[in-house]
Amino acid sequence: MSDGKQDETPVDSTPREPEGAAGEPDAGSDQPSRAQSVLREILESSTLVVIMAIVASLAIGGLLILFADEEVREAATYFFSRPSDTFQAMGDALGGAYAAMFNGAVLNLNANDFAGLIKPFTQTLTMATPLIFAGLGLGIGFRAGLFNIGAQGQLLIGATLGAYVGFAWHLPWGIHLLVAVLGCALGGAVWGFIPGVLKAKTGAHEVIVTIMLNYIALNLVAWLLTLDTFQRPDSNNPISPIVDETAQYPLILGSEFNLHLGFLLALACAWGVWWLMERSTLGFEFRAVGANPRAARTAGMNVSKAYILVMTIAGALAGLAGSAQVLGTEKVLTTATAGSLGFDAITVALLGRSRPVGTVMAAILFGGLRAAGPTLQVQAGLPVDIVFVIQALIVLFIAAPPLVRSIFRLPAPAHEKEVAA
Amino acid sequence: MRNTIRYGALVAAGALALAACSSAPEDEPDSTATGTETETEAPVEDVDYMACMVSDAGGFDDASFNESAYEGLTRAEEELGIQIAEAESTAESDYGPNLEAQVAAGCDLIITVGFLLGDATAEAAAANPDVNFAIVDFGYEEPIENVKPLFFETDEAAFLAGYAAAGTSSTGTISTFGGINIPTVSIFMDGFLAGANYYNEETGGDVTVLGWDGTDGSFTGDFDNQTNGQNTAQGFLDQGADIVMPVAGPVGLGAAQAVQSAGDAWLIGVDSDWTQSAPDYADVVLTSVLKNIGNSVFDTIEASITEFSNEPYVGTLENEGVGIADFPEGIVPEDVAGALDGLREGIISGEIEPSTAG
Numbered sequence: 001m002s003d004g005k006q007d008e009t010p011v012d013s014t015p016r017e018p019e020g021a022a023g024e025p026d027a028g029s030d031q032p033s034r035a036q037s038v039l040r041e042i043l044e045s046s047t048l049v050v051i052m053a054i055v056a057s058l059a060i061g062g063l064l065i066l067f068a069d070e071e072v073r074e075a076a077t078y079f080f081s082r083p084s085d086t087f088q089a090m091g092d093a094l095g096g097a098y099a100a101m102f103n104g105a106v107l108n109l110n111a112n113d114f115a116g117l118i119k120p121f122t123q124t125l126t127m128a129t130p131l132i133f134a135g136l137g138l139g140i141g142f143r144a145g146l147f148n149i150g151a152q153g154q155l156l157i158g159a160t161l162g163a164y165v166g167f168a169w170h171l172p173w174g175i176h177l178l179v180a181v182l183g184c185a186l187g188g189a190v191w192g193f194i195p196g197v198l199k200a201k202t203g204a205h206e207v208i209v210t211i212m213l214n215y216i217a218l219n220l221v222a223w224l225l226t227l228d229t230f231q232r233p234d235s236n237n238p239i240s241p242i243v244d245e246t247a248q249y250p251l252i253l254g255s256e257f258n259l260h261l262g263f264l265l266a267l268a269c270a271w272g273v274w275w276l277m278e279r280s281t282l283g284f285e286f287r288a289v290g291a292n293p294r295a296a297r298t299a300g301m302n303v304s305k306a307y308i309l310v311m312t313i314a315g316a317l318a319g320l321a322g323s324a325q326v327l328g329t330e331k332v333l334t335t336a337t338a339g340s341l342g343f344d345a346i347t348v349a350l351l352g353r354s355r356p357v358g359t360v361m362a363a364i365l366f367g368g369l370r371a372a373g374p375t376l377q378v379q380a381g382l383p384v385d386i387v388f389v390i391q392a393l394i395v396l397f398i399a400a401p402p403l404v405r406s407i408f409r410l411p412a413p414a415h416e417k418e419v420a421a
Numbered sequence: 422m423r424n425t426i427r428y429g430a431l432v433a434a435g436a437l438a439l440a441a442c443s444s445a446p447e448d449e450p451d452s453t454a455t456g457t458e459t460e461t462e463a464p465v466e467d468v469d470y471m472a473c474m475v476s477d478a479g480g481f482d483d484a485s486f487n488e489s490a491y492e493g494l495t496r497a498e499e500e501l502g503i504q505i506a507e508a509e510s511t512a513e514s515d516y517g518p519n520l521e522a523q524v525a526a527g528c529d530l531i532i533t534v535g536f537l538l539g540d541a542t543a544e545a546a547a548a549n550p551d552v553n554f555a556i557v558d559f560g561y562e563e564p565i566e567n568v569k570p571l572f573f574e575t576d577e578a579a580f581l582a583g584y585a586a587a588g589t590s591s592t593g594t595i596s597t598f599g600g601i602n603i604p605t606v607s608i609f610m611d612g613f614l615a616g617a618n619y620y621n622e623e624t625g626g627d628v629t630v631l632g633w634d635g636t637d638g639s640f641t642g643d644f645d646n647q648t649n650g651q652n653t654a655q656g657f658l659d660q661g662a663d664i665v666m667p668v669a670g671p672v673g674l675g676a677a678q679a680v681q682s683a684g685d686a687w688l689i690g691v692d693s694d695w696t697q698s699a700p701d702y703a704d705v706v707l708t709s710v711l712k713n714i715g716n717s718v719f720d721t722i723e724a725s726i727t728e729f730s731n732e733p734y735v736g737t738l739e740n741e742g743v744g745i746a747d748f749p750e751g752i753v754p755e756d757v758a759g760a761l762d763g764l765r766e767g768i769i770s771g772e773i774e775p776s777t778a779g
Contacts, residue, residue, distance in 0.1 A: 104522070123518060219642065226602055234562070236604045237536045258517070330513050334537060336478050339512030373515060374522035377508045378473070384509050 050351060050358075052408045053397030054365070061390040062094055068382055069093035096380045104375030105368035115256050120371060122259040126329060128360075128367025130155070130321035132266040134345030135363050136273045137192075137317030139354035143277065144310040145290035150195060150210025151318040152342025153217030154188040158319020160221055161187030163326040163333035166243025168229070176246040177327070181265075184323035185316040191217060192315015193308065200304035206311070214342070222335045230333070240333040249328045262324040269317060270356040276313075277356075286310055318342065347395050366391065471504040472497060472722045473528035475519045477535035480509050485644065485670035486605075486714055489692060490534045490557050493718025501723060516541035524549050530725050532557065532718060536605070542568060553729040555721050557714055558605050566731055571717045573736035575605075575691075576612030577768050578710045578743040579666075580775035581761050582689050583616025585708060585748070586664045587628040588757030589687070596631035596657035597689075598639035598650075598676075600669030608776075609668040609691055609710060610638055615777045619764075620757075631657050635777040641672050650675030658683045664707060666691065677702035687752075694746040707753070709746040717742055739769045 066072050072093050075085040103109060105124050111117045134151045141148040162184030171179060191213060198204040224230045225238035232241045249260035277283035288296040289306045297303050325337050348366055352358030369391060373384045397404050404410070474494050476487040491507065498505045506526055508519035516538050523531050524545065531552060533542045536559040543561065546554045546568045553567050560570040586595045597613050599606040610633035617630045632639040632653075641649035654665045654676035665680055666689035667673030673691065680688045681702055688695070688702060690709035695702065717734050724730070736742020748758060767773035 127514065222601070222642065236607075238601065238603055239537065239539075242540065325514065329517070332540060334513065336513045336537065339478070339514065341512070370515075371518065373511070374508055374518045377519075378506050378522040378526045381506070384511060388511070 048410060049401050049404050050353070050398065052410070053394055053404050056397055056404065056407060057390050057393035060393055061386060062097070064386060064389055065097045065382060066090055066093055068386065097376065097382055097386075100375045100380035100382075101369075101372040103379065104372035119257060120375075122253060122257045124364060124368040124371040125263050126258045126260065126367070127370045128363040129260075129263045129266050129328065130324040130341050131345050131348045131363035131366055132263075132360055133269060133321035133324060134318045134341060135348035135352060135359040136266075136269055136356060137188075137314035137321075138345055138349040139352065139356070139359050140273060140277065140286065140317075141310055141314045142349060142354045143290045144286040144306060145293065146199070146206050146307065146310055146314075148192070148195070148210055148311065148314050149207055149346070150192065150213050150315070150342070151321070151345050152338050152340075153210070153214035154191040154315040154318035155322040155325075155342050156217040156221050156338045157191040157322075158184040158186075158188035158315075159322030159326045159333055159337050160224065162319070162323050163240055163243055163337075164230070166247035166327060167241040170244060171246065173246045176244060177249065180243070180247040180327055181320070181323050184319045184327070186319065188319020188322065189312045189316035192311040192313070192318065196308040196311025196315075199311070200307040218335065218338075221333070221337075225333070225335060238335060242331050243327060247327055248331060249323075258329060260324075260328045262320075262328045265320070266324070267360070269320065270360050273317075274356040282309070318345070321345065344391070347391065347398075351394060351398055467502045468726060470501075470530075470726045471506065471526075471528045472530045472532065472725075473506045473508070473523040473526070474532045474534065474718075475516065475523065475538060476507070476509045477533075477537045478510050478512060478515075479535075479644070480511070481507065483644070483670060484698075485692060486558060486712075487534050489712070489714035490532065490718050493715035494532065494722070496715065497719050497722040500719075501726065503722065503726070510538075513537070517544070520545040524552055529553065530555065530722060530729070532721070535559065536603075553725060555718075555725075557718065560733060564731055564733075567729070569721060569725075569729070569731050569734065571714070571721060571734040571736070573712050573714070573717075573743050574608075574738075574775070575710060575712050575736075575743050576608045576615065576775045577738045578712075578745050579609045579612030580616035580619070580768065580773070581738075581745050581764060582666065582708055582710050583613035583630070584620045584764060585616075585745070585753055585757055585761060586613070586666070586687075586689060587617040587620035587626065587630075588624075588760075589707065589753050590628060590663050592661045592663045593627060594629045594631060594660065594662040595664040595666075596654075596660075596662040597666040597668065598632045598641065598653050598657070599667075600641055600644040600672055602637070602640050606640075606668045607633070607638075609666070611635065611777055612710075612775050613666055613689075615775055616764075618777065619773070623760075631660060631662055641669055644670040644672055647672055647675030647678075651679045654679035655683075658686060663687065664689065666710070674699060674702070677705065681705050690746070696746065706746075706749070708748050711744045711746060712736065713742050713744070737769070738765055 069089065071089040072086065075089040079086045104120055106121055107117055108120050134155060138148055138151055162180045165180040165183040195206045195209040195213060198209050199206045222238065225240065230240050232239065249262045251257060251260050252264065253259050277286065285296065285301050285306050288301060289303050293303050321341060322337065326333055330337060344366060348362045349359055351362035369387050373387050376382050376386065377384050472494060474491060479485065479487050481487050481491040494505050494507065497503055506523060506528060508523060510516055510519055520531065520541055532555045534557045538556060539559045542554055542556050543565060546565050550567060555569040555571060557571050560572050561568065595617060597610045599610055614630045614633050614635060617628050620626055621628055639653055641653055650667055650669060650672035654667065657665055658679060663686045665676050667676040668691050677688050677699060680686045686705065687707035688705045689707050690699065692712050694709045694711060695706045713736060717736055721734060738744060764773060768775050
């Protein structure tokens with residue numbers, strides 16, 4: 001979230017027509033839809049708003065922690081006869097919860113050695129890895145004006161292909177991992193290519209097509225896992241064999257930590273996406289198409305080609321997110337491999353305002369929240385749902401920048417003032 | 422807008438104030454000082470033993486095996502006076518970290534639920550030989566020294582239900598369907614079919630079973646979508662079936678709805694006694710195929726406090742790990758109900774094979 005400077009560059013803030021402006025009879029299909037202008041407004045929200053949204057979410061999360069805590073509720077029933085009990089219980093509950101979050105996601109202060117101390121942070125980075133991959137891909141789509149909901153399906157298909165290469169083929173060390181990773185990217189790319197082509201050639205809306213492809217992917221994987229080829233020998237459970245060790249991402253900090261090479265690959269991809277979007281002609285075309293497809297077409301750009309390429313690249317990145325699961329942490333394919341990653345990644349991309357650095361930061365934040373889940377439950381005895389509530393609140397606040405601005409009395413961004421004037 | 426918030430806050434504060442008027446409890450020295458586990462004032466003596474549980478991605482409120490297992494854990498807390506901790510998984514990537522967190526929290530016994538946790542449990546067991554584990558609904562090919570598998574011969578009980586259903590059906594057609602085709606589901610369906618086939622052999626009847634043919638059958642595709650359950654059950658009813666056994670967790674509630682509105686049809690519940698767990702449909706429940714996961718978890722914890730053994734627990738008719746619930750009065754013909762005791766003995770002694778495979 002340190003890329004605040006880029007916001008001032010007029011990339012995304014190309015002059016926009018004020019909404020509802022009269023005298024636009026030729027509102028063709030290329031006209032930025034209302035969804036797209038909302039999307040753009042979210043992408044333009046300042047770093048401060050994002051940080052404040054996180055602060056507000058953690059604060060409301062704190063309130064919920066208080067309500068969820070049994071001792072607080074008990075002490076609150078006699079608040080007026082002995083208020084100190086309530087405050088002490090509140091302090092204990094909040095202190096315990098935030099301490100558990102810190103111990104689970106950043107540094108474990110209860111550990112007796114250095115490895116134990118830093119283990120939570122490596123776990124956070126591990127959890128962040130698939131979110132970085134998928135978030136980067138979605139970010140490219142968002143900046144090109146495509147609301148891609150299909151990371152879930154792209155991730156699953158990528159994971160399926162990669163896992164298959166991982167357990168069914170037996171290749172030498174090095175080559176096996178490379179082929180498996182490429183398999184993941186290819187699977188995701190195919191699943192992204194389909195809605196891209198449909199959008200470019202027929203105008204089918206990418207939101208609907210990608211949502212439907214998510215279902216197709218999930219049911220396809222569920223069916224594949226009923227076949228002997230995808231099941232373990234002597235077992236009928238829908239779970240694939242463990243991928244060969246030669247196809248697994250090596251652990252970069254030794255066997256004590258779960259952090260694997262996929263994390264470094266994700267950072268490399270972040271750099272690659274930055275270069276693509278900020279330094280290459282192709283990236284300029286993507287951004288131009290996102291800002292105003294009609295203008296881009298008039299300027300001689302091939303909008304259809306841009307849509308197809310954007311969706312394919314986004315799919316490949318989502319497929320790589322699948323590799324973090326099947327070649328990194330899980331090492332097996334099941335119908336639950338994707339979890340809710342594809343949807344969390346949408347939040348991550350929006351929170352990171354679709355910029356690579358922001359996406360990495362947001363993914364680490366979400367990875368941290370997920371990594372804190374176990375300690376939050378086991379150490380503080382709180383339901384894991386608190387984590388999801390905090391995540392959802394962040395989305396809510398990010399999606400409503402004016403709300404955050406009014407809570408914290410922040411000034412409105414320049415262009416809104418103009419519109420209002 | 423601002424006024425609304427103010428009034429809202431006032432009302433909320435008032436409500437809280439009213440709720441906060443009761444008197445403080447007698448001062449007990451250092452009652453809330455530690456603030457770790459809530460001290461239950463149960464009459465049982467506290468035992469220094471900590472049992473923990475990790476759910477699969479379904480969560481502890483899945484109205485299925487996670488929930489049953491969790492009931493066993495909470496019962497152990499109440500009746501045995503042990504400490505418990507639980508961790509709900511929301512995704513596959515949570516399994517390992519949840520297990521690690523529980524090992525770090527000092528759990529003596531960690532119970533995991535479902536085959537999806539098989540790998541993670543084996544890994545954690547290998548890394549922590551001092552900690553004991555148990556896993557519900559899964560067995561390893563090679564036994565692991567500190568892992569106790571708990572599984573259930575549910576086909577034995579489903580066989581009895583299938584026999585009873587075949588003897589009760591007035592249309593001569595009974596049916597079953599599952600959520601997803603996995604062994605823990607299809608074992609119910611297979612026992613059900615075997616029971617109906619046995620009825621046909623014994624009595625020369627001609628009862629047809631829809632939804633399972635011994636290797637494949639009807640599955641709704643998940644364990645959530647009740648509408649699919651309703652549609653599938655309706656499909657069976659339209660084909661003349663008058664008894665439906667859904668093996669799909671909460672999806673079965675959809676089937677119960679279809680059966681109830683059809684009238685003249687019966688439902689067979691699974692896992693728990695549906696006259697208790699789905700009281701809205703108690704009037705159409707013929708019986709339930711019981712899978713006492715909660716009991717097995719409780720027994721495992723109780724036994725492990727004194728001595729852990731990795732001997733698999735197998736729930737059977739004999740040890741009442743599985744069974745069937747009572748029939749409503751006057752529905753199942755007496756000769757059919759009377760034959761069940763003999764069948765039960767036959768299955769326990771091994772004379773009767775409760776699956777179609779044998």
